[in-house]
Amino acid sequence: MEKIEIIKPDDWHVHFRDGDLLKAVVPETTRHFARAIVMPNLTPPILNEGDAIKYRKQIEEAIPRKDHFFPLMTLYLTESTNKIDLKNAYENGHVFAAKLYPAGATTNSDSGVKDLNKIMSVLETMSEIGMPLLIHGESTEKNVDIFDREKEFIDKTLDYICKRLPELRITLEHITTKEATLYVNEGKQNLVATITPHHLALNRNDIFVGGIKPHFYCLPILKREIHKNALIKVATSDENSKFFLGTDTAPHLIGDKETACGCAGIFNSSYALPILAQIFDDNRSIKNLEKFVSINGAVHYQIPQNKSKITLNKQLKPITFRKSLKVNRSEVIIFKPNFPVFWKNQVQN
Numbered sequence: 001m002e003k004i005e006i007i008k009p010d011d012w013h014v015h016f017r018d019g020d021l022l023k024a025v026v027p028e029t030t031r032h033f034a035r036a037i038v039m040p041n042l043t044p045p046i047l048n049e050g051d052a053i054k055y056r057k058q059i060e061e062a063i064p065r066k067d068h069f070f071p072l073m074t075l076y077l078t079e080s081t082n083k084i085d086l087k088n089a090y091e092n093g094h095v096f097a098a099k100l101y102p103a104g105a106t107t108n109s110d111s112g113v114k115d116l117n118k119i120m121s122v123l124e125t126m127s128e129i130g131m132p133l134l135i136h137g138e139s140t141e142k143n144v145d146i147f148d149r150e151k152e153f154i155d156k157t158l159d160y161i162c163k164r165l166p167e168l169r170i171t172l173e174h175i176t177t178k179e180a181t182l183y184v185n186e187g188k189q190n191l192v193a194t195i196t197p198h199h200l201a202l203n204r205n206d207i208f209v210g211g212i213k214p215h216f217y218c219l220p221i222l223k224r225e226i227h228k229n230a231l232i233k234v235a236t237s238d239e240n241s242k243f244f245l246g247t248d249t250a251p252h253l254i255g256d257k258e259t260a261c262g263c264a265g266i267f268n269s270s271y272a273l274p275i276l277a278q279i280f281d282d283n284r285s286i287k288n289l290e291k292f293v294s295i296n297g298a299v300h301y302q303i304p305q306n307k308s309k310i311t312l313n314k315q316l317k318p319i320t321f322r323k324s325l326k327v328n329r330s331e332v333i334i335f336k337p338n339f340p341v342f343w344k345n346q347v348q349n
């Protein structure tokens with residue numbers, strides 16, 4: 001039986017939501033991951049230090065006793081974010097990074113930024129104090145096709161931010177296109193990107209062919225096969241130092257997905273590591289999995305690598321996926337790709 005031992009992974013992009021949903025989903029992350037960057041797009045969003053402290057407490061109460069897990073909190077940038085408050089929150093250690101959502105780009109992003117110039121002095125402060133900026137990189141211009149939104153954002157907005165603030169540490173989140181892989185690879189050294197398991201596993205046909213699959217609908221939306229292959233290439237490469245895992249695990253109750261106007265988001269934390277191991281193995285790069293899930297992110301964020309290890313075993317038969325996670329009287333469907341997964345995480349249940 002094939003077996004690998006790697007440094008315990010971190011997830012650099014999760015949605016824990018709040019309330020009962022939070023209680024149900026947090027253990028699905030803390031079972032496998034040592035740390036995670038927690039997204040601030042609640043209703044209302046996490047806007048200041050006080051909000052982040054309160055939210056962190058809710059998360060900590062949901063962590064099972066056996067798990068050693070550290071949530072890294074973020075603030076949601078708006079056009080009224082106060083740079084002094086942001087600086088204090090960061091320097092007090094209550095907040096790890098700030099997130100830029102263009103207004104209207106995804107779930108609960110209505111209070112996001114419409115005019116970048118209104119937050120430029122906040123970004124300058126972040127650059128000065130070394131605070132990381134996380135970006136949902138999609139244009140929200142009405143006339144831009146949904147499949148072109150990432151490329152448009154890179155050309156019109158990201159490139160401008162990178163040139164204006166060369167010292168700012170930037171993570172382009174959940175990239176989906178070949179253009180993004182090229183821009184990040186050729187870009188400044190402190191520009192990195194996260195990639196989700198589902199964008200490495202699926203292409204846009206998987207949403208539509210043979211009937212619409214609401215549980216494969218997410219934002220940024222899945223792209224063509226050539227883009228999926230470009231993501232796999234950079235993630236699994238021997239030279240990869242700028243791309244790492246951000247699952248973007250984004251739970252919605254089944255009734256909010258299977259409906260006339262369904263929510264965007266894929267809940268993938270439960271089997272993210274076995275799925276990634278399978279993809280790396282299929283691309284003869286299992287030796288590079290550790291860099292992607294456990295090393296590159298810590299290096300970019302300038303925090304120590306985790307000390308503990310995890311083991312993944314390759315089974316003779318494909319693993320069985322749990323179909324859903326119960327939340328009160330409803331459920332959240334767990335992401336299962338449309339190929340067999342032979343890798344098993346030793347702590348999987």
Ligand SMILES: [Zn+2]
Nearest residue numbers: 013039248250
């Ligand atoms: Zn997200």
